[in-house]
Amino acid sequence: MIIKKCSGFELEKTLKNTFEDFFNQSEVTFVEDGEEKTLQVLYLRYFDEQFTSFTPFAEDPVFTIDSNEVYFKDLVALVCLLKNPGYRHRKRVYLNEQKQFEEHFKEIQFERLKEIFTHLHHKNSYEVKSPLEFLQP
Secondary structure, X not given: OXXXXXXXXXXXXXXXXXXXXXXXXXXXXXXXXXXXXXXXXEEEOHHHHHHHHOOOOOOOOOEEEOOEEEOHHHHHHHHHHHHOHHHHHOOEXXXXXXXXXXXXXXXXXXXXXXXXXXXXXHHOOEEOOOHHHHEOO
């Protein structure tokens, strides 16, 4: 699997009776078996305020590569894909429970995430041989 792009953004209200402005969307674009796919993870924006309690990150942006800032919402879909390889076959995942959201970050080798984003910034792709290499034994 080749990771091509990771990004995240805050949804904006399109109609006055919707709740879109309570959510963030994180996306990871990857190539598998010659086919480009995108996984979208939609989650409560509130979780962005809590990430310091279940990750080693102390602030947002979580790291900077050259002058490129990487925010927590940029890495959520990537972490979900690495932790749950079955998500490769889905287009969208919706997470609205905090415990369920936090489960995706357990056992992740967070220092390896910076490696992926560095490759994305400098080489525009990163090859994942096995998602297990990003989990702590």
